[in-house]
Amino acid sequence: MKKMTCNELGGACDLEFSGNTFDEIAEQSKSHGSDMFKNGDPAHLEAMHKMRELMHTEGGLEKWMKEKKELFEAKPEL
Numbered sequence: 519m520k521k522m523t524c525n526e527l528g529g530a531c532d533l534e535f536s537g538n539t540f541d542e543i544a545e546q547s548k549s550h551g552s553d554m555f556k557n558g559d560p561a562h563l564e565a566m567h568k569m570r571e572l573m574h575t576e577g578g579l580e581k582w583m584k585e586k587k588e589l590f591e592a593k594p595e596l
């Protein structure tokens with residue numbers, strides 16, 4: 519089991535997600551992100567805007583995913 523925060527995943531708060539795989543954590547981050555989007559939280563909207571720009575950049579999203587997975591791999595096992 520490993521933990522990553524919303525901030526570490528390109529979000530905008532210190533909420534922690536935990537899971538055994540990166541995909542599990544990414545899933546929680548995604549659902550948290552859509553909750554924040556529904557609430558109209560400005561900091562998360564800004565973070566999402568940056569993510570959208572990344573998706574429109576050639577290879578941007580792949581690079582981002584690779585970095586986040588490496589960060590996940592580097593986390594201590596809890």
Ligand SMILES: [Zn+2]
Pocket residue numbers: 524525529530531532533550554562
């Ligand atoms: Zn957050």
